[in-house]
Amino acid sequence: MSPRLDATRTPHVPSTTPPVPDEAGLTPAAGAEGLEDLPEIPPFAEVGALDARALSKTLFARLETLEEGTHAYAYVRNTLVELNLALVKFAASRFRTRSEPMEDIVQVGTIGLIKAIDRFELSRGVEFPTFAMPTIVGEIKRFFRDTSWAVRVPRRLQELRLDLAKAGDELAQRLDRSPTVGELAQRLGITAEEVVEGMAASNAYTASSLDAQSTDDESEGALADRIGYEDHGLEGVEYIESLKPLIASLPARDRKILSLRFVANMTQSEIGEELGLSQMHVSRLLSRTLTRLRKALTVEE
Structure with a gap:
């Protein structure tokens, strides 16, 4: 895992290896009071989407009756995480083109899943996947926003970069050309100076090595050879x-x-x-x- 993910600062993420159920459908260590009437839980690899949704409802109902901090509460909570890891993997697949390892993205998404489980209430009448997906995706986006910039810039400029990209796409489709600074400023209700500042900050999102070779023409040599020059002054x-x-x-x-x-x-x-x-x-x-x-x-x- 990337060193940026400090395990001491994030909630515990249970192992993706499913527990081995005993004859009652629970792991041997889970035979705690309050779990006797749970339905049999098959290996998670064999649980389909509909079965996972139905079983999750049962487990959420039981979770509300258990005292937080007990072994039974922890077992039901961890089981819910295991049952719904498919949601994390689905959300993480949207970011597969990013430079971060997929294991890190899944890890961050799992943290979002845990937060969703802790906040979910059956009484709201909302399906858990519908409730959890925005939290999972939001956690992953927050991870990229806070850690993936090559040069650290203020959060205001990070958010402005996203607003400029969205407004630029909308105006380009409407005008059939690239929008001007003035048009972007009018669309977002900000000054032209702020638009220029946001565009400049966008250059800090990614960085290239000076030793990187050109992908178009290998004969051009490294980037340092192309941008360097002798200043006779x-x-x-x-x-x-x-x-x-x-x-x-x-x-x-x-x-x-x-x-x-x-x-x-x-x-x-x-x-x-x-x-x-x-x-x-x-x-x-x-x-x-x-x-x-x-x-x-x-x-x-």
């Missing part, structure tokens, strides 16, 4: 950071000339006119300043 980051204190230490006129030449992109003649200097003088000052900075960088290295 990084080559100058170290020089820029090293130059900052050196430029700050220059005289004000030299800093002004550097700013006009390399920031304002002015020519030496234009700089001369700006500062009241000749083009030749500007050239000498600029050359001297650059030589000074170059030597300082060399010393730093």
Whole structure:
């Protein structure tokens, strides 16, 4: 079982191996007071759907007469779980395409079945499968909602993702095209910013390995090879950071000339006119300043 299912935090799930009935139809350990008039219980593998439903009614009626915490109560409750495990397997089959192991999904669904058994009342006049199925499916969905996201996001965004998917399908069928952000916002009664936030959160549901190979074209290589690139701008980051204190230490006129030449992109003649200097003088000052900075960088290295 997946480590995410902590047995210390969930109700006890009885073994799927059916008990071996004795001559009275009960297991030897179940011969407790209050069980004497129960009908014979055949091996669960041989119990059909209709028989399981009828036998479940009898057991639910008996469960209401027993005191919780007694051996007899536990035996009847566990027998009800065994009889109705087919409901769990049927509900779990709807999620067979998910990445989680089927044993884990059945385990979670069985917890939902136990909760349904504890809440069920015959006096409501509802068939147990009808009552139990929403609880079982809800427990499985809650498991996927809480554990299957690749990156943990707030529950509000998890629920918004589901609302966007449902609204997107409805609008796509009606409009015969993909809906816009504005149309989704109007359909759900939320702002466009919230729709964009929900779409961004949807990207956190699944993750791909950087080493994953392309399924369309194996020649493309791994994902890391396709999305990576060389950022040549990084080559100058170290020089820029090293130059900052050196430029700050220059005289004000030299800093002004550097700013006009390399920031304002002015020519030496234009700089001369700006500062009241000749083009030749500007050239000498600029050359001297650059030589000074170059030597300082060399010393730093």
